[in-house]
Amino acid sequence: MIRKTKKVTINGAGLIGPYLGILLRRRGFDVEVLEKRSDIRKITAEVGRSINLVLTSRGINALKKINRWEEVKKITMPVSGRMMHSTSGELTYQPYGGEGDVNYSISRTELNRFMISEAEKLGVKFLFSTDVKQIDETKNLLILKNEKGEEVSHEFEVLIGADGAGSVVRKKILKLQNVEDKVEWLGVSYKELFMPTNADGSEQIDKESLHIWPRGKHMLMALPNLDSSFTMTLYLPEKDSEVNFDQLKTPESVEEYFKTYHPDSIPLMPNYLEDFGQNKTSKLGTVRCSSWSHNGKMGIIGDAAHAIVPFFGQGTNSGLEGCVVFDEIFDRYDSWNDLFNGFFDSYKSNADAIAKMAEENYIEMSEKVGDEKFLLRKRLESFLHEKFPKKFLNRYMMVTYSNIPYSLVYKIGMKQTEFLNSLKIDKTSDFEKIDLKTVESFLDQEILPLIKV
Ligand SMILES: Cc1cc2nc3c(=O)[nH]c(=O)nc-3n(C[C@H](O)[C@H](O)[C@H](O)COP(=O)(O)OP(=O)(O)OC[C@H]3O[C@@H](n4cnc5c(N)ncnc54)[C@H](O)[C@@H]3O)c2cc1C
Known part of the structure; x- marks a missing residue:
């Protein structure tokens, strides 16, 4: 029973994990968070992990819920659009949304440190360098490997896995339910590189944009950091493609790749060959699983339940939104089992929808952003958004700047695409001649009633 539970283990x-800890602590539980890494607040540089990410409406909404958005906002870099770099170095800018619509780039490490400290202030207890090795749900026991490398047992009442895409809690839940745990790999991996600032500390490229070098099945991306440097991410198929990571095993082959596909990025990254050799290559995949809990004793949340590929910048945003939903439905239930099931029923379809949209966005970012037809559609969408700022939001705007459930965003996006196709716009069309009455009546009759549900 929820009311009899004293301690929740995350x-x-x-x-x-720390964000969920804050929400549960506010409800009066003793909350402990186990973490296999050492305390990130005591480490100067984080090796091998993406150093920045983008916060948008859903993440911001979660931070507002705990009254911390204004504080976090101060350590973000606002990003208002995409800057495309062609092979010949030409630049094309696409604003993300309408006026005032920005994404916020933030250091992952700083956000992580902030969240842990905020949770600790409320009394959430952290056990770092504590690796959960086994779960015995029949005895409510965890086998942990502690800092000294010793295996110790540890009691839990309720266990929530916020332990990422490789979650041991998810593996245990699925094993108990005889379901195979599989990550759907995209076949595309990523590697991080670095663009420093100019000698005077200024940025080398526009820092209010996310930069993309789209090249078909592969792309380079740059996101600004607070100090005006950029984190670069190279996305490439692992193999079986014209260009792939398998082919880039020597500095010569890496140099050849950059000279051929991203020549204007070379002077921006003086150490790219060393970075390429030293930084790890990581795989990207999607977690879709049929259960997020077992018997009210164990549940999963965040990437552990629904890891997605990063092409919509929504993994953290959706994980935080999931926690908000978990908290909002909390009072409807008396048992953890019902609560976990209620959470699955409320959020699984949204997790599935953003997983699908993130996969689709890989194609959009790597292949379509430079395509004429795509750019025409984007211009049309911007035109309609200008005419009907409250009524017409394209899919990107709905995902990024609204809190409309992802599953509804998907449905609305499909309806809008069908309607925009019916307008038969081509590059010779004059947008001013579009019959705006027809557009408005479509929006009023087909779209707005869905959003108001
Ligand atoms: C290249 C890239 C770019 C991204 N960009 C964005 C972006 O712009 N915007 C966005 O919203 N999302 C982005 N994401 C997604 C985002 O990184 C994840 O969705 C988010 O980190 C998930 O948080 P989490 O806490 O669920 O999992 P994680 O951040 O993976 O944390 C899990 C924690 O559990 C710990 N752990 C694991 N196993 C154990 C164990 N057995 N015992 C104890 N501790 C354990 C781990 O050490 C880790 O600290 C990106 C992802 C990638 C790969």
Whole structure:
């Protein structure tokens, strides 16, 4: 029973675990968070992990819920659009949304540190360098490997896995339910590189944009950091493609790749060959699983339940939104089992929808952003948004700047695409001649009633 529970154990002090800890602590539980890494606040540089990410409406909404958005906002870099770099170095800018619509780039480490400290202030207890090795749900026991490398047992009442895409809690839940645990790999991996600032500390490229070098099945991306440097991420198929990571095993082959596909990025990254050799290559995948809990004793949340590929910048945002939903439905239930099931029923379809949209966005970012037809559609969408700022939001705007449930965003996006196709716009069309009455009546009759549900 929820009311009889004193202690909740969360596995994982990534971005989601500490936030959930705050919400549960506010409800009066003793909350402990186990984390296999050492305390991130005591480490100067984080090796091998993406150093920045983008916060948008859903993440911001979660931070507002705990009255911390204004504080976090101060350590973000606002990003208002995409800057495309062609092979010949030409630049094309696409604003993300309408006026005032910005994404916020933030250091993952700083956000993680902030969340842990905020949770600790409320009395959430953290056990770092504590690796959960086994779960015995029949005895409510965890086998942990502690800082000294010793295996110790540890009691839990309720265990929530916020332990990321490789979650041990998810593996245990699925094993108990005889379901295979599988990550759907995209076949695309990423590697991080670095663009420093100019000698005077200024930025080398526009820092209010996310930069993309789209090249078909592969792309380079740059997101600004607070100090005006940029984190670069190279996305490439692992193999079986014209260009792939498998081919880039020597500095010569890496140099050849950059000279051929991203020549204007070379002077921006003086150490790219060393970075390429030293930084790890990581795989990207999607977690879709049929259960997020077992018998009210164990549940999962965040990437552990629904890791997605990063092409919509929504992994953390959706994980935080999931926690908000978990908290909002909390009071409807008396048992953890019903609460976990209620959470699955409320959020699984949204997790599935953003997973699908994130996969689709890989194609959009790597292949379509430079495509004429795509750019025409984007211009049309911007035109309609200008005419009907409250009524017409394209899919990107709905995902990024609204809190409309992802599953509804998907449905609305499909309806809008069908309607925009019916307008038969081509590059010779004059947008001013579009019959705006027809557009408005479509929006009023087909779209707005869905959003108001
Ligand atoms: C290249 C890239 C770019 C991204 N960009 C964005 C972006 O712009 N915007 C966005 O919203 N999302 C982005 N994401 C997604 C985001 O990183 C994840 O969704 C988010 O980190 C998930 O948080 P989490 O706390 O659920 O999992 P994690 O951050 O993975 O944290 C899990 C924690 O659990 C710990 N742990 C794991 N196993 C154990 C164990 N057995 N015992 C104890 N502790 C354990 C881990 O050490 C870790 O600290 C990006 C992802 C990638 C790969």
